[in-house]
Amino acid sequence: MVSLSAVQASNSRIATTFGPGSVAVFVGATSGIGETSLKQFARHSQAPRIYFIGRSQEAGDRITGELEALNKEGTYVFVKADVSLVKVVDNVCRGIKSKEKAINLLFLTQGSLHFHTETAEGLHTVASLNFYSRNRFIVNLLPLIQQASGLRRVITIFAGTYEGPIYENDFQAREVPMMKARGHMVSMITLFLEAVAKKAPNVTFIHGYPGAVEGGLLRDPRGVAMYVMKVAWKVVGPFITISTLECGERHAFLATSSKYPAREGGDAGVPLDDGIAIAQGTDGEVGSGVYSVDQFGENAGPKVTAILSRFREEGMVEKVWNHTEEEFKRITGTVAAL
Template sequence: MAQTLTQIRNWNATLKAARPNMVALFVGGTGGIGRSTAVKLAGAVATPTIFIVGRNEKEGAEVLEELKSTNNNGTYSFLSADASHLREVDAVCQKLKPELSSLDLLFMTIGGLSFSKIEGDNNIDVNHILRYYSRMRFIQNLIPALEASKSPRVVSILGGGKEIKIEEDNFDLKKSWSFTGGAGYASTMVSVAHEKLASENPSISFIHGFPGVVSTPLFKKFLGPIFGSIVGFLSTPVSMSSSESGEWHTYLSTAEQFKSKDASGNGSYILNYDGKDLTNEAIMTELREKDFPTIVWKHTLDTFEKLA
């Protein structure tokens, strides 16, 4: 059920008492939705512990300063990693292990628009690695810390509700790549993998979210400064600010109605930024009937061996 901005602000205001000591990890938290959500969460929680993973150390330092200025009672850390390489994902998770006795929130936004294929490790498109394989690797590595939390949640912001029919021999997009296909495959694989993971880890809730149109540096980053500025300007009437997006995603990251399977019988959710269910039942039913949650996850584990 969709919420109003007033409702979610009221909810977020309860977190200081309800979730005073949240521990959160933001992968892709140096800019855009990840950064704005980290800042809003820091302001909403009494004594937060927030880890930021990103590639740019300068931007990482800036985020830490913003978090401290938002709530000086929190503990904040930045870890540098290029998540397009699974070995760096593993390395940063290994660094975190001694500091994460439990993890309440894993929030991931890595990857973005891609108008051409760039081959990375094992000749897989770099953006596909970021949007799918690296996110799943973070989850796999951090499941013990998540299970140690009383209310663990994984939030992956990508293309919830934009699932498509996918071919079993093209999961890694080596057979065929396109702009729309790349986005659709990643979104679909995240949704079915979440279902598989929720069934195997019933204490953890998994959210695949669609962010809506958000005014972030994304357009300039991927379209260039001139065309990106034009697209950003044209989208202004239908877009929300980065700050408002942070409020919505703080709500998604903490709201009680998106509980784990133990509590709700579900555990995996496909949601709009405002909490509206975006599940495409026709597509998801077809994927389940073909056992794609199991097949995709097996492919994922096999691919991990090639990428790690």
């Protein structure tokens, strides 16, 4: 476990390690986990330029003011968008690409627990936000991330280290039992990161689990099961949650620490303190560029490593990649926005 004090010590050196002008994109950043992660990265950075995307203009305006109070040297651009739609993701990315030549950090937290609903593009809503939308941002912005000097990272926050069986005949998890859906989606996310990493070995990819944090996913429950979960959370939540501040600090650490290097180097990070080791990648090798990490920043254990190894042997990385490209082509006609 990386202690909170070690996390804070590392974060205190972010500004001096990277200098001014880091460019970051935070998606799903107007509440909960995304908001606290955005704020801690902004607070510790030197004159950052940050784009953050969400659905609420009111929340965007509020957070912009709070970011300016945290770090007046930064530039903060809110983009109002419903990123459950892949075509909207493309529009957002085109706007960012028209203004930037390089991006240091892409941080993704958009999500939904709306089972049994569908987007206008024919995607299961849960899968659209947690998987397709996030991955569309990745493939669209990856060329700019590869152009960055120093820090080059993609972080998606869902439930890393909880990889489970994949239902190959139902990638969108339309009929996957709710109790099995998390493991299915977690594995899909991790395997997609592995596929992208093959094309960008100079970029770090992290699938993180935030722990028990009041993240906002249950603020608008639909269906009996979701209401039951919301009630149960109110009862047990206070006993198991970590603070949103700690969550944000730990995510700033994921975004900047040398503990998580790219496979082929070039992804600079805050130097490690004594006693903190480079993380083991999803392939079981130390420092291999793709990481599935728990709420304390440590890599998944041998059980998950074995599951992912079996998926690779079965060609599942390629199957997930090909399926995702097929859906992107069906919806937009291209594998990535131009």
